[in-house]
Amino acid sequence: MLAKLFIKSVIHYQSYRCQDKQLRSYQQALLPLLDLTIRKAPLLALDLEMTGLNAKSDQIISIGLIPIINGQIKISQGKHQLIKIEGSVGQSATIHGLVDADLQQAVSLEEALQWLLTEATGSVLVAHHAPLDLSFIEQALHKQHQQKHRLFAIDTLQIEHQRLLRKQPMIKEGELRLTNCRNRYNLPHYDAHNALVDALSCAELLLAQVSQMGGLDAIKVSELIR
Amino acid sequence: MDITELQPITNFIKTLPPFDILNDQLIHQCCQSLSIVYYSKNALLVHVDSNEAQLYIVRSGAFEVTTQKGDLIDRVSDGQYFGFSGMLSGEKVVNKVHILEDGLIYQLPLKSFNQLRAASQPFDRFFNQAFAKRLRHQGELKRKQITTRRISSLISEKLISLDSNSTIQQAAILMSEKRVSSLIIIDNQQLTGILTDRDLRNRILAKGLNGDTLIKRVMTKNPITAQKEALIFEAMLLMSEKNIHHLPIVENGLPISMLTSTDIMRSQSSQPLLLIGQIDRQNNLESLVTVSKQLPSLLQNLINSDAKAQEIGRILTLVTDALTKRLIFIAQLQLGNAPMKFCWLSFGSQARQDQAAGADQDNALLLEFETDDSSKRYFKQLAELVCDGLNSCGFPHCPGNIMAKNPKWNISLQQWQKNFSYWITTPQPQALLNATIFFDMRPIYGDNKLFEQLQSNILKQTKNNDIFLAALTHNAVQQIAPLGFFKNFVIERDGSEVKGIDLKHKGVALINDIARIYALANGLTAVNSKQRLTALIGTTGINKQDMLNLIDALEFIAHKRLINQGVQYEQGLVLSNYLIPSNLSPLARHHLKDAFKVIDDSQSGIKLTFLRQF
Numbered sequence: 001m002l003a004k005l006f007i008k009s010v011i012h013y014q015s016y017r018c019q020d021k022q023l024r025s026y027q028q029a030l031l032p033l034l035d036l037t038i039r040k041a042p043l044l045a046l047d048l049e050m051t052g053l054n055a056k057s058d059q060i061i062s063i064g065l066i067p068i069i070n071g072q073i074k075i076s077q078g079k080h081q082l083i084k085i086e087g088s089v090g091q092s093a094t095i096h097g098l099v100d101a102d103l104q105q106a107v108s109l110e111e112a113l114q115w116l117l118t119e120a121t122g123s124v125l126v127a128h129h130a131p132l133d134l135s136f137i138e139q140a141l142h143k144q145h146q147q148k149h150r151l152f153a154i155d156t157l158q159i160e161h162q163r164l165l166r167k168q169p170m171i172k173e174g175e176l177r178l179t180n181c182r183n184r185y186n187l188p189h190y191d192a193h194n195a196l197v198d199a200l201s202c203a204e205l206l207l208a209q210v211s212q213m214g215g216l217d218a219i220k221v222s223e224l225i226r
Numbered sequence: 227m228d229i230t231e232l233q234p235i236t237n238f239i240k241t242l243p244p245f246d247i248l249n250d251q252l253i254h255q256c257c258q259s260l261s262i263v264y265y266s267k268n269a270l271l272v273h274v275d276s277n278e279a280q281l282y283i284v285r286s287g288a289f290e291v292t293t294q295k296g297d298l299i300d301r302v303s304d305g306q307y308f309g310f311s312g313m314l315s316g317e318k319v320v321n322k323v324h325i326l327e328d329g330l331i332y333q334l335p336l337k338s339f340n341q342l343r344a345a346s347q348p349f350d351r352f353f354n355q356a357f358a359k360r361l362r363h364q365g366e367l368k369r370k371q372i373t374t375r376r377i378s379s380l381i382s383e384k385l386i387s388l389d390s391n392s393t394i395q396q397a398a399i400l401m402s403e404k405r406v407s408s409l410i411i412i413d414n415q416q417l418t419g420i421l422t423d424r425d426l427r428n429r430i431l432a433k434g435l436n437g438d439t440l441i442k443r444v445m446t447k448n449p450i451t452a453q454k455e456a457l458i459f460e461a462m463l464l465m466s467e468k469n470i471h472h473l474p475i476v477e478n479g480l481p482i483s484m485l486t487s488t489d490i491m492r493s494q495s496s497q498p499l500l501l502i503g504q505i506d507r508q509n510n511l512e513s514l515v516t517v518s519k520q521l522p523s524l525l526q527n528l529i530n531s532d533a534k535a536q537e538i539g540r541i542l543t544l545v546t547d548a549l550t551k552r553l554i555f556i557a558q559l560q561l562g563n564a565p566m567k568f569c570w571l572s573f574g575s576q577a578r579q580d581q582a583a584g585a586d587q588d589n590a591l592l593l594e595f596e597t598d599d600s601s602k603r604y605f606k607q608l609a610e611l612v613c614d615g616l617n618s619c620g621f622p623h624c625p626g627n628i629m630a631k632n633p634k635w636n637i638s639l640q641q642w643q644k645n646f647s648y649w650i651t652t653p654q655p656q657a658l659l660n661a662t663i664f665f666d667m668r669p670i671y672g673d674n675k676l677f678e679q680l681q682s683n684i685l686k687q688t689k690n691n692d693i694f695l696a697a698l699t700h701n702a703v704q705q706i707a708p709l710g711f712f713k714n715f716v717i718e719r720d721g722s723e724v725k726g727i728d729l730k731h732k733g734v735a736l737i738n739d740i741a742r743i744y745a746l747a748n749g750l751t752a753v754n755s756k757q758r759l760t761a762l763i764g765t766t767g768i769n770k771q772d773m774l775n776l777i778d779a780l781e782f783i784a785h786k787r788l789i790n791q792g793v794q795y796e797q798g799l800v801l802s803n804y805l806i807p808s809n810l811s812p813l814a815r816h817h818l819k820d821a822f823k824v825i826d827d828s829q830s831g832i833k834l835t836f837l838r839q840f
Contacts, residue, residue, distance in 0.1 A: 072333070073262035080231050185264075186286050186328045190234035197234060204262060204330060211266035212328070 004222040007152055008034065020145050022114065026121045030152070033124050034225065038206075039216035043068040043154070044123035045203035047195045048133045051085065055135040059085045063112060064195030065119055066203050068126070071216045073203045080196040081115060082106035113140055124221050128178045128202040130155035154224045156181065156205045163209065181205055185212070229254045235332070238285065242305050244352035252345055259338040265289075265325045272323035272331075274309065279336045282309040287329010288816060292322050303327075310353050313339055327816060377461055378454050380490070381475055381483040387412045390419060390445060394430055395437035397421055407488075408472045410481050411445050417481040419445035422472055451476045452485065462490055498524060498541045502548045509559070511615050514552060518619035521545065522795065525583050529792035535784035536756055539580035546576055549619055550589070550612065551671045557611035564608070565601040567594040569672035573628060577668035578738065579754045580784065582730075583791055584801045587613065587621045588628045588663060590635035592642055592676050609636055628663060639676055643683050650687045653697035662701065665742055668753050681751060689749035692836070698746070699836040702739035703829050707732050710819035711807045729790065730803035733783040733825070737776055740828050743836065744768070755780060767835075776828055779821035786818065 008031065015027035033041045045066050052058030066078040084106040107115070116137070127133045130153040141149050160181045164171055174180055178201055179189065185208035190197055210219050229236060239245050240253045248256070265272055265287065272282070272289065282289075284306050291300040291308050302308055308323060313336055343350040387410040388397055397409055401423070411419040421441055429435075429444040450468055452461050454477040461473055471487040501520055508514045524545070528538045554570060573588040575581045589612075591605055609630035617623050630636050637645075649661045665684075669677035688694055708716045708727055715723035727733070741755040744762050752758045759773045759780075791801045793809070807815065833839040 071263060075229075075232065075235065075260045075262065076258045078232065080228075187264075187330055188234070188238070188286050192233040194231060196231045200232065200234075200262075204264060207262075207264035208266070208328070208330075211264050212268060215266075215269060 003226075004034065007222070007225060010150055011152070014149055017147075018149070019147060022117050022121075023141070023145070023149065026117050029122045030124065033122075034220070034222040036221055037217050038210050038219050038221065038224070039071045041221045042123040043126050043203075043206070044120055045073075045126045045199040045206070046120075046133060046153070047127060047198035047202060048136055049195045050136060053132065055132075055139040058136075059083075060109065060112070060136050060140070061085060062195045063116060064197070064199035065116075066196065066199045067123065068203050068207065071207065073200065073207070078196055078200065079119065080194065081112055083112045084108050109140055110144060113137070113144060124225065125151070125153035126202060126206050127153050127155060128181075128198070128205065129157040129176075130226070152225050154206065154221070155226055156202055156209060158226060159206075159209050159213075159224060160184075163213070178202065178205065182208075185209070229257050232257065235260065238305075239283070239332075242283070244346075244349045247348050248342065248346055252342060256334065256338055256342060259335055260332045261335075263331050263333060264329070265331060266328045267325050269325060272325060274321070274323055279313045280309055281307055281313065281334040281339050282323075283307055283332040283334060285330040285332055287325070287331075288327035289329075290324040290326055292324065294320050294322065296322075301326075307353075310339075314353060376454075377452060377456050377458055377475060377485060380458060381454075381485055385410060385481065385483055387481070388421075388441060389413050390440065390442035392441050393438045394421075394426065394435070394441055394444060397441055398426060398437075406484075407486065408484055410474050410484055411441055412481060415480060417449070417451065417474055417476065418442075419447045420449045420472055420474055420484070421445045449474055451481070453477070454482060458490060461485055465490075498528075498545065501545060505545070505548045505552050508552060508556075510556060511553070511618065514549065514556070514615065515618050518545075518549060521620055522583065526792060526795055529788055535781055535788050536580070538788055539575075539578075539582070539784065542581040542583070542585075543576055543579040546581060546585075546616075546621065547572075547670055549621075550616065553612045553615040553619075554608070554671050556615070557608050560611070561604060561607055565604055567673040567676060568592060568605065569674065569676040570612070570630065570670045571677065572668050572670050574663045574666055576670075577666045577753050579668075580734070580738075582787065582803075583795070585621065586624050587616045588624050588626075589613070589616075589630050589670070590628065591630040591637070592669075592672075592680060593636070593638045594673070594676060596638050596640070605636055606631070606633070626660070626663075639680060642680050646680075646684050647687065650684070650691060650694045653694050655697050655700055658697050659701050662698070662739075662742070665746060666738070666753050685746070685749040685751065688746040690747065695743060695747050695836045698739075698743050699832050702736070702743060703833055703837075705731055705736060706829065707736060707822035707825040710822065711810070711815045716807055726804045726806045728803050729783055729787040729805050733821070734780060734787065736825050736829070737780045737783070740776065740825075740832055743832055747836070772828060772831065775824045779824040782817055782821045786814065 011027050011031055015024050015031075018024040018027060045068065047064045049061045049064075050058050051061060060083050062080065062082045064078070064080050067074050082105055125134075134151045134153055138149060138151055141147075141151075156178075157176050160176055161171065164175060178198065182189070182201060182205055185205065187201075187204050187208055190201055207216070210216055210224075213219060236253055236257050239257055240248070240250075245253065245256070260283075262285075284302050284304055286304055288301070288303040289308065291302070300308065311321070343353070386400065386404050386406055388400060390411050390413050401407070401409060408420055408422040410417065411421060419442070421444065425444055425446065430439065435444070449472075450464065450470065451474045452464060454475050465471065465473060465487055473485045474481050475483045475485050501517065501524060504517045505514065508517060521542075525538070525542065528541060550570065550572070558564070569592040571577075571590045571592050573590065575585050576588065591609055593601075593605060597605065613623065613629045613631040623629060628635060646664070649658060649664070665688075667677075667681070708718050708724075710717050715725065716727045717723055738755050741758040741762075744750075745752060745758040748762065748765055750758055750761050752761050756777055759777050762768045763770045763773045786805065787803055790803075790805050790809070794801050810818070
């Protein structure tokens, strides 16, 4: 209850003082979604591929988005955007399967941010280990608007963390990894990894978690968003 | 979006028949239009929107399609489909889809499905065939047999015929001699007509013709015939179309036999009844032995026709009961009437009505009074004739010697009561272990009042008898059900892996034990485990859902046991209760695991209730 009030007031405050029109409409569109159930609220699963884990020094390489509408993941509306980076992808190229050549179709970080905000307006973001992905976006917004913004999302890792702690006293290393979380819900193993496949994996995990927590109609966005 | 970026989806779809025959472009088009939904067991049913037909492709999990009434249509898991029947027929879907195991479903909308059907003929054919197969499956399973069996399996080799220049009196004499309702009329080896009971009535007696009328004046000329190799089903159709009851069967143009509608009726589901009818007509041991040779094939037919384990157990028991009664009757033909009232008792599986193939006999005699020398001799001879007779008919002697021919179990009501009182009041676990079998008891033949007296006396003593029930429970929890399966092994609860599982001793027997304990604790007269569990619903302190779960688990394990034995029988192996997991589908493994879990929970339940153990 308190958390919900806190999130609401932060969003109110941010949209009030926000200079950027697009960012403001994103914030304002989010407010009425908080009281909806997971089935009713439009959700947007998000995954970023980065050159590293530090939002201050590393860069976003690509963004994968896939919407969940009325409890259904809509494949046709999945989107994948590559982003131009400064320098080379270096070491992490092997991890993400991206090489510099792929980045030919990439857009600038500014364009990508604008695209992301447009896509996300009217939806609640969902991510696995959301604080990491959000920190990269917050950092980029800060750079662009010279103003700090806190973003909110439903974090499937956080949900899993709480659910696991209810069953067992402590959490072992790796148990919260996306693949391992999915195994617990009888979700298939996906070999390929890119931002879009991972966004899809995260979207499926959320549906599974919420289904087992009491159902898409029983749980509201405000109970999960952080 | 470029769908190739979602490789896990395209890779999965393009391996599935019939999608595997589609080209890449169609695959991509199809994957693009999918929505993904997750279903959890908590929701019980998949909400199928009849206004928005789609193809449901199972990516993970397990689902069961049933009719509105609950009859099973299909069970599907990874890579299988449901929802297509409505899309093909255009009718509203009324089937229910139950969620057996949590999982992910890819939903393909009607529009895309139809595009694929239009684009690829083999794709279209695949679903139409699947639809037709399912429709057939929906029909009564009993019909399955009749549709595939041929006339040749039904008819007798004997051809009963006359020529058309014989008189109708000759015909009537032959028909009553051979006890048949019709004759085939043959002239120069060729079939020229048939003559039936009805013809004798309608065309002769009613018309006032006399006995020396020639057959050719009244017979049905050029009758409709059927080929020996035609399906029984075709013969049935022909008979109902033409409204006839007699069908001459021809082979290479020559008549060989007559098929009647009664023959067909008899060949259908009434086999067990027929067998029991045959048993009741035999007047000596030799002919009974011959008749009981049909038992293994009866069992096989029952398994093939997908009858429930509960029903199969009952039918086998009915046959055993009939055999026992007939043997007693035959013995009494020889020995004369009994010197006092008696009751033939059965124990164990025959008493519970859940006999399996190859079960040994467990029986005893309950006598009204103490015996003197002559009555002792009478009942000894009776018991020997019946027990040895059962042995010859395929029910081997009891290795534990729990048989009426053992003088220990051929005793008066008073002595029976004394025995039971001893077991109940001074329960030594080991002694009780050997006596457990006596607590499942049913009268087969003779005076039921004797049995009722004994039973009410027992139940009075067992009801709420903490010490006795604790001892019984102690014994019942010595065996435990396995945990489940892993690869081709059975996992025991201690984590060890073994090659197979004894479905009797680690399955059905455990549930029988649980049902018996509750029944004795509550003074129930029922003996069959399902009846016991059903009767327990509504009793104070009994959880209804637990009982329903136990009933389901019992049915499932017993069915698996029967199917396993059916396979062993077909392969000519020795029948056993041992199941090897590699013969199990993933879904069956899943169900068995659930059933084991139910047993484990119930064992904890009786431990808590009767042993005060947690």
